[in-house]
Amino acid sequence: MSYLFSYDFRYDDNAYETNTSETQAEVEERIGRIYLHLVYPHTLPHGGDINDSKHKLLRVKHEQFLRDSIHGLSSVFTVLDSSRPWIPFWCLNSLDIMGIDIDDKLRIRTVDTLRRMHSPNGGFRSDPWQLPHLVSSYAAVMGLALVGGEEAYSVVDRNAMYRWLMEMKQQDGSFAVHDGGEVDVRGIYCALVIASVLNIMTPDLVRGCAEFIARCQTFEGGIGPYPGVEAHGGYTLCGLAALEILGKTDVLALERLAKWMCARQMAFEGGFNGRTNKLVDGCYSYWIGGAFPLLQRALKRSPKDDYLYERPALQRYILACCQDTRLGGLRDKPGKHPDLYHTMYCLLGLSLSQHYVGVDPETEYTETLSSFSVPIRMMQWCVMPTESKVIGMRSNSIRPVHPVYGMSFGPLARCVKYFYALPPLAVSLATEQ
Amino acid sequence: MSDSDSNSLNVPLKEQEEWEDVTPIPQEEEANTVCPIAYTDEYSDMMGYLRAVMAKCEVSQRALDLTGRVIKVNPGHYTVWMYRKKLVEELGTDSESELDWVTEISEIHHKNYQLWHYREALISRLLDPKTVEDLTQDQLVGHPAIRRELLFASNAIDGDSKNFHAWSYRQWIVRTYGIWDQELVFIETMINEDVRNNSAWNQRYFVLIGDGRGKSASEPEPPLEDSLADREIDYSIEKIILAPNNECPWSYITGLLLRHAPKKLYTTLLPKIQELAAAGSDYAACIASTAMYWSTLVDIYECQAKALPDQASALLDIARDACDLLASDHDPMRNRYWDFRKSQLTMSK
Numbered sequence: 180m181s182y183l184f185s186y187d188f189r190y191d192d193n194a195y196e197t198n199t200s201e202t203q204a205e206v207e208e209r210i211g212r213i214y215l216h217l218v219y220p221h222t223l224p225h226g227g228d229i230n231d232s233k234h235k236l237l238r239v240k241h242e243q244f245l246r247d248s249i250h251g252l253s254s255v256f257t258v259l260d261s262s263r264p265w266i267p268f269w270c271l272n273s274l275d276i277m278g279i280d281i282d283d284k285l286r287i288r289t290v291d292t293l294r295r296m297h298s299p300n301g302g303f304r305s306d307p308w309q310l311p312h313l314v315s316s317y318a319a320v321m322g323l324a325l326v327g328g329e330e331a332y333s334v335v336d337r338n339a340m341y342r343w344l345m346e347m348k349q350q351d352g353s354f355a356v357h358d359g360g361e362v363d364v365r366g367i368y369c370a371l372v373i374a375s376v377l378n379i380m381t382p383d384l385v386r387g388c389a390e391f392i393a394r395c396q397t398f399e400g401g402i403g404p405y406p407g408v409e410a411h412g413g414y415t416l417c418g419l420a421a422l423e424i425l426g427k428t429d430v431l432a433l434e435r436l437a438k439w440m441c442a443r444q445m446a447f448e449g450g451f452n453g454r455t456n457k458l459v460d461g462c463y464s465y466w467i468g469g470a471f472p473l474l475q476r477a478l479k480r481s482p483k484d485d486y487l488y489e490r491p492a493l494q495r496y497i498l499a500c501c502q503d504t505r506l507g508g509l510r511d512k513p514g515k516h517p518d519l520y521h522t523m524y525c526l527l528g529l530s531l532s533q534h535y536v537g538v539d540p541e542t543e544y545t546e547t548l549s550s551f552s553v554p555i556r557m558m559q560w561c562v563m564p565t566e567s568k569v570i571g572m573r574s575n576s577i578r579p580v581h582p583v584y585g586m587s588f589g590p591l592a593r594c595v596k597y598f599y600a601l602p603p604l605a606v607s608l609a610t611e612q
Numbered sequence: 613m614s615d616s617d618s619n620s621l622n623v624p625l626k627e628q629e630e631w632e633d634v635t636p637i638p639q640e641e642e643a644n645t646v647c648p649i650a651y652t653d654e655y656s657d658m659m660g661y662l663r664a665v666m667a668k669c670e671v672s673q674r675a676l677d678l679t680g681r682v683i684k685v686n687p688g689h690y691t692v693w694m695y696r697k698k699l700v701e702e703l704g705t706d707s708e709s710e711l712d713w714v715t716e717i718s719e720i721h722h723k724n725y726q727l728w729h730y731r732e733a734l735i736s737r738l739l740d741p742k743t744v745e746d747l748t749q750d751q752l753v754g755h756p757a758i759r760r761e762l763l764f765a766s767n768a769i770d771g772d773s774k775n776f777h778a779w780s781y782r783q784w785i786v787r788t789y790g791i792w793d794q795e796l797v798f799i800e801t802m803i804n805e806d807v808r809n810n811s812a813w814n815q816r817y818f819v820l821i822g823d824g825r826g827k828s829a830s831e832p833e834p835p836l837e838d839s840l841a842d843r844e845i846d847y848s849i850e851k852i853i854l855a856p857n858n859e860c861p862w863s864y865i866t867g868l869l870l871r872h873a874p875k876k877l878y879t880t881l882l883p884k885i886q887e888l889a890a891a892g893s894d895y896a897a898c899i900a901s902t903a904m905y906w907s908t909l910v911d912i913y914e915c916q917a918k919a920l921p922d923q924a925s926a927l928l929d930i931a932r933d934a935c936d937l938l939a940s941d942h943d944p945m946r947n948r949y950w951d952f953r954k955s956q957l958t959m960s961k
Contacts, residue, residue: 183945193898195855198773199808249646256649261689266647288644295642306639308663309691359694361729398817398867407787407823408780409814434956435867441949442859455810455859457774480952487949 182491182570184218185226186211188446199456206458209513210448213499231491234498234571236529237507238277241522244507245270248519249285263305264296264315268322269519275325275587276526276578286326293319294334301336301343313347313356316340317369321586324376324594332597341379341604344370352387363404364395368417371424372584375553376591378598381606389427392418399455400435401443410439412453412466419473420583426556428477437474441487443467449492450500450512460511461501461521464528465585468493472536472560472582482537482563490532494570497532501525526577527585534579535566554595557583624657630674636660637667658682666695671702680713687721693730700734707738715764722768728777732784735761741788753794761785766798773802774811783818795819807851813860817868820844836872844868845881852904853888853895862904866911878916885909903943906934914957928957 189207192200214229222228249270252259259266267289271281281289296303296319302311303319323331347354347366354366367388374380394406395418401410402418419436422428443451443463451463471486480487501509501521508517509525538559562579569576578587625631638660641648651659658681665675679696682689700710714731721727739757752758762785768778786795796819802812820840836844848865852858869877885908889899899905913931917924935954939947 183947188945191857191902193855193857195807197806197808197855199806200855252647252649254650254652254655257651257655258686258688260649260651260655260686261691263647263649270647285646288646291642291644292646295640295645304691308637308666309689310694312690357690357694359697359733360690361725394823397814398821398871399814399863400867405780405823407783407818409776409811411776435870437949437952441946442863444945446943446945454774455863456808457810484952485948487952489945489948492945 182229182231182495183489184214184229184449184492184495186223186447187226190447202458203456206512207447210459210496210500213513217499229495231495231570232572234495234575236277236498236571236575236577237502237504238279240504240507241277241502241509241526242274242279242507244503244517244522245273245519261305261309261312262315264293264303264312264319264322266519267292268318268325269523271322271325272586273519273523273526275590276523276530276580278578281326286328286331289322289326290328290331290334293322293331297334297336298343299336299339301339301341301346310357310360311343312360313344313354313366313369317372320373320376321584324584325586325590327590327593329597332594335377337377337379337598337601337604338606340373340377341381341384341606344374344379344384348384350387352389352391364392364402364414364417364421365404367392368421371421375424375557376584376594376598378554378595378601379604379606380553385425389422389425389430392422393430396431396436400432400437400439401454402431402436409454412443412451412463412470415440416466416470416473419470419477423473423476423583424553424557426552428473431477433474433477437478437487440467440470440474444488444492445496448496448500449489450496451493458512459496461497461509461528462511462524464493464497464501465524465531468528469531469582469585472531476538482535482539482566485535485566490568491570493532494529494568494575497525497529498571498575523585527580529575530577530580531582533567533569533576535563535568536560536579536582537563554599557581558592558595561588624653625661625678626657631661634661634664637663639663655685658685662692662695671699673703675699676703676705683717684720687717687724687726690726693726697730697733701737707734710734711760711764718764718768722772722775723777725777728781731761731764732781735785736788739789741790744789749791749793752789752791758785758789758791762794762798769802773806773809776811779811779815782815783823786819787823792819803851807854808858808860810860813864817864820868821872833871836868838873838876841869841873841876842880845876845884849884849888852885856888856895856898857902857904859904862908866908870911870915874915875919877912878919881908882912882916901942903938903946906938906942910934910938910953910957917957931957 190200190203217229218227219230271289274281296305298304298311303316304311320335323334349355349362353362354370355362356366374384392402395402397403397410399410402415403410404414419428422430445452445459448459450459450461451467452459453463453466471488475486500513503510503517506517509522510517511521560581580587581591584591626636658678662678662682676696676699679692679699682692711734714727717727744752744755765778765782768775782795786792795815799812799816799819802809845865848861851861865881869881885905887893888895889905890896910931913927917927932954935950939950943950
C-alpha cells in the first residue's frame with residue numbers, strides 16, 4: 180500500500196532556479212535515493228509505489244544512544260552549558276516514549292540533578308551562577324513530572340516559582356525568558372505549561388496571554404514569535420498549545436491556521452518544514468505534526484474525520500530518513516548528525532502521528548472560568564485506539580503522548596493529581612493591592 | 613576591547629599573575645549527575661574565574677575581557693551576556709568598539725539568539741529614538757548608527773537569506789526609528805535575489821501594515837487604500853509569473869487582501885489571474901498546473917460568495933469543484949485539507 184508517494188510530487192521550479200529551489204532539489208535528490216530502495220521498481224514509470232511495510236523503529240540503537248548520553252556528554256556539549264536542564268528531559272522522555280522503563284537508580288539521579296538546578300528564588304537554571312530561565316524551567320518541571328513521585332514533585336518551590344513567573348510577566352501579556360531576556364511566544368507556552376501542571380495558575384498570570392498570541396498570528400495563518408515576525412512551526416505549536424491550556428483557541432483565525440499548517444507537509448518528502456519555502460526537518464514532526472490534534476479540537480472535528488494531514492507520509496519520513504542506523508538517535512534529515520533534541524521531537528511526532536489523541540466532543544468540558552477547569556480540560560485528552568495508524572512493523576508503535584505537554588499520559592496524570600490535591604498558593608493578586 | 617588577552621589565550625588564568633588575587637569558584641559536580649558534560653580544562657578554568665568575579669560583582673576590564681572569551685566558546689551563555697551588558701555600561705566602554713565586538717561574534721556564531729537581543733539593548737541605549745524623532749527618513753537612513761545596524765542585519769542575511777533573527781532585528785530597527793520606506797527597497801532587492809524567500813515577503817507585509825502591536829484582537833483590521841492594494845496586486849502578479857508554483861506571492865496577496873481589502877480579491881485579483889490562466893496566454897499551462905492557482909481561486913470565491921449572497925450558490929459550486937481538483941490532481945498530499953475546505957464551503961457561512 181502506497182500512501183501518497185510519487186516522484187511526480189517533487190518540487191516544480193518552473194525552470195526558474197533560485198537558491199531556495201536549488202537547496203530543495205538537493206534534499207529531494209538525497210531523500211529520493213533513500214525512497215528508491217523502498218519503491219517497487221516496476222512502478223517507477225508511473226511515479227513509483229513505495230513499500231511502507233518494512234519500516235522499523237530501531238529501538239535498541241536509539242536506547243543505546245540515549246543511555247550513552249545519560250552516562251556522559253563530550254566537551255562538544257559545552258555550547259549547551261546553559262541548557263543543561265533540558266538534557267535529562269530529552270533523554271528520559273525519549274526512553275519513556277519508546278516504552279523503556281526508567282529504573283529507580285536513574286530516577287534518583289535525575290531528581291538529584293534537577294534539584295541542584297532549582298533556584299530558591301524560583302525557576303531552574305544549569306547551576307547556581309546562572310539566571311533562572313523559563314525554557315529550562317519548563318524542561319526541568321517536565322523532567323520531574325516524568326520521573327514522578329513525591330521526591331521529584333517536592334523539588335519545586337511553588338511559591339518561589341509563581342513569584343518568579345510574575346517577575347517575568349510583561350505588560351502586554353507575554354513573558355521574558357529570563358531577567359532582561361527576550362520576549363516571545365515560547366515564554367507564554369513554558370509559563371502556562373509550568374503553571375497548569377503545578378497548579379499555580381491565576382488570573383494575573385494569564386492576563387493578556389491569549390491576546391498576545393492572537394497578535395502573533397500572521398497573514399499566512401501560522402504564528403510567529405512576536406507580532407510581525409514570520410510564521411514558524413515552533414512558535415505555532417507554542418501558541419496553539421498555550422491557547423489550548425487557556426481554552427481560548429478561538430482567538431485565532433483557525434481556517435487560516437489550518438491552511439498554513441497543512442501547507443507545511445512536503446509533498447515529496449512527507450515530513451514537515453517550519454516555514455514557507457524552507458527545508459523539511461524531523462523536529463517539525465512535533466512542532467507542526469503535534470499541532471494537528473490541537474487544531475482538531477479547536478475546529479471541533481470528529482475523530483472519524485482524522486487529522487488534516489497525511490499521517491502515513493510523515494511516519495515514512497521519520498522512519499526512513501530520520502533514523503541514524505549507525506550511531507542511533509534521530510535527526511533533522513539525512514546528512515545531519517543525530518542529536519538528543521531531534522531524537523525526542525521526532526519520537527513525539529511519530530507518537531502523535533501513530534495514535535489519535537483527542538477529546539470526545541460529546542463529553543467535552545468547555546467551561547474555562549474556574550481554576551479547576553484547566554486540569555479537567557487537559558486530562559480530557561485521551562487516546563482513541565480505533566483511529567490508530569501505525570506504519571511499517573507493528574512493533575513500531577510507541578507510547579501515546581499528550582499534545583500540549585509532549586509527555587505520556589501516565590506520568591502527566593499522576594503529576595497533575597498530586598499538585599491539584601495541594602492547597603492553593605497564598606498569593607496576593609494584583610487586583611487586591 | 614577584544615584581545616588584551618591575545619597573548620595569554622593558551623595560558624590558563626590560574627597561571628596568570630593578573631588573576632592571582634582571585635580564587636576561582638569551581639563548578640560543584642556530583643558523581644551521580646545525569647548527562648554530565650566533560651568540559652575542557654580551558655572552559656573550566658575560565659568559568660571558575662568568571663564565577664568568582666560575578667560573585668563579587670567586580671567591574672573591571674579584565675572581567676569584560678573574560679566575558680568575551682567565554683562568549684566566544686559558549687555564545688548561548690545568556691547570564692554572561694547580561695553580566696557583560698552591565699560591565700559595558702558601568703565601565704563606559706566605547707559603543708562603537710562594543711558593536712564591532714558583537715559583529716565579530718556574529719561571524720563565528722551565525723544562529724545565536726543572544727547576540728541580537730544584546731545588540732538591540734546596546735543600540736537602544738546608544739540612540740534614543742526621541743533624539744532623532746524630527747529627522748526625515750532620508751536623514752534617519754543616513755544616520756551612521758542606523759546605517760551600521762541595517763548593514764549588520766543585511767550582512768547576516770547575505771550569509772543566510774532567511775535568518776530569522778536578522779529579519780526580526782530589522783523589524784525592530786524599522787519600527788523603533790520609523791524607517792519604513794527604505795525597508796521596502798531592501799525587501800525588493802531580496803525578492804529579486806530569490807523570489808521564493810518567504811522572510812522577505814513577510815517583511816513586505818510588515819512594512820505595509822505594521823506589526824499590529826497597538827491593535828487589540830477585537831478591533832477590525834485596518835483597511836488598505838485602493839492604490840496600495842492595486843500596487844501590491846500588480847507586484848505579486850509580476851512575481852507569480854516568474855515561477856507560478858512559488859507559494860510566496862500567492863500566499864502574500866491572498867493574506868493581505870483577505871485581511872485588509874477583501875473586495876479586491878474578486879474585483880481585481882481574480883480577473884488578473886484568470887487572464888493568466890486563459891487559453892492562449894503564455895502562462896496558461898504552468899498556471900493551470902499549480903496548486904497555488906486553484907487554491908487561490910477557492911479563497912477568492914469563498915470571499916466573493918460571502919459578499920454577494922445571490923451569486924453565492926454558483927460561486928461555491930465552482931469553489932467546491934476546485935477543491936475536488938486539488939485533492940485528486942494538483943495537491944493530493946493535502947487531500948484531507950481540501951475535503952475539509954470543501955465541507956466548509958456552505959451557504960450558511
